[in-house]
Amino acid sequence: MKVSTRGDYASRALLSLALHGDNQTPRSVRDVADRTGLPQPYLEQILLALKGAGIVRSKRGVGGGYVLAREASTILLSQIVAAVDGPIVAGDFGDPHTGGACDHEGQCVLLSIWSSAGSHMQAYLDSFTLADIAEMARGQLDWPST
DSSP, X not given: OOOOHHHXXXXXXXXXXXXXXXXXXXXXXXXXXXXXXXXXXXXXXXXXXXXXXXXXXXXXXXXXXXEESSOGGGOBHHHHHHHHHOSOOSSSOOOTTXXXXXSSTTHHHHHHHHHHHHHHHHHHHHTOBHHHHHHHHTTXXXXXXX
């Protein structure tokens, strides 16, 4: 699986909110864009998707902007990526044994492997909360090993 630019940008924007926000005072899109180096128009679209997923809340008008909708310790990295990219899968393939998926030599084995790879990726991203990532960025928690 390849994490898209949208998934990366969404993660970076939320990390900025976690590192510099107090979950009370909204941060403007411009402030988040300036801190993260992300293009503001694209960031606005991403934040709207994250709002739709219930990950951020917004306030309009003077002093408006975005805050996390819930504690960073309850926001999984997999939820962030899925909010902007859709379900985490290794490919756009059918499930094994459905709709004639196994009509060709070895196809069911490969479909099973692709499905398993998506499940492993989901589990790995589930193992990181936004709070964990913020602690890693602050040097308070070890980075994941490669």
